[in-house]
Amino acid sequence: MKKVLISTIALLLMMGLPAMSAERNSRETAQVRSPGKVVSVGDGDTMRVQQGHRISTVRLACVDAPEIKQAPYGRQAANRLKQLLPPGKAVQLRPVTTDRYGRMVAEVYVDGKSINLALVQEGQAVVYREYLNGCSETQSQYLQAENAARQNKRGFWNQPNPVMPADFRAGRSQPAQSSSKPVQQPTSLPACVNSDCDCGDFSSWEEAQRVLQAFPNDPFRLDRDRDGVACESLRR
Structure with a gap:
């Protein structure tokens, strides 16, 4: 009887291992970073990266930079990203998804530090709350960084009634009550x-x-x- 019980327990444990392993692998895959080199920067949240023989357009995940037409903040954001990521700069990409334009949406790291988060900290980009679940591991850091940038009037937040980039793209470009105050x-x-x-x-x-x-x-x-x-x- 004891042998039967031990065999049953062992079988149950073996059946559970694949599921546990799959869950662990899923979490690990979500955090995998792949190396690349910067080719160019398009605007405050878009760049091109070379990985091997392939060049991809990368949209920074979980953040939204002012549009170029949102003067002067859009151009300032683009220039800052160019400073942080000059051509040839080695980066690590953590892919999140592919957007409807076929771009890789990813967190970009240099020396272990998130460029996406740095832009929010400096007020060069806002948190893209609609897609923040793509950065679930660092969600609170993004929100705290935006709050600090807003309170200290850094970059984009240094204006009376900022129009959020998503609202600007949607044509809601008239200054209204600040969404942050x-x-x-x-x-x-x-x-x-x-x-x-x-x-x-x-x-x-x-x-x-x-x-x-x-x-x-x-x-x-x-x-x-x-x-x-x-x-x-x-x-x-």
Whole structure:
């Protein structure tokens, strides 16, 4: 009986190993970095990289730089990226996905430091919240870096009413209330407004709605259908 029990346990363990191994390999693959050399920089968040005999266009993951037409910030962002990544510079790429234009979306590292994150820290790019899940391991670092850049008015944030790059591309280019500054600062706002809020951070729908009203440009994407109501799942 004891031998049968031991054999059964061993079999169960062996059956579980492939799944555990696959999960571990999946996590490791997500963090794999491949070497390359910079060919050129297009704008504040786009570059071309050579890997072996192949040259690819790379879109920096999880960040969004001002468009070139968003003077002077778009040109400043592009020039800064050119300083950080001159032609021939050795880089490490952590691919995230391929976008609809066929570009590799990736985090770019030099000497172990993320160029994507550096741009946010300097105010040369904003966090692209819609795609921030591509940088899940460093998500909090991106949000904290943007908050610090915003508070210290670095780069793009050194203007009264910044138009977010995504809004500019969508044609919403008229300056509005800054998405980064609340219209008012009620003492009842939760601490998450200093980094990033989602619907799970609120104790009630009323609290979520107060945040939406304080930040009318909805930087936390609490009102995804744009009907003026935050976190509808919290309403009873």
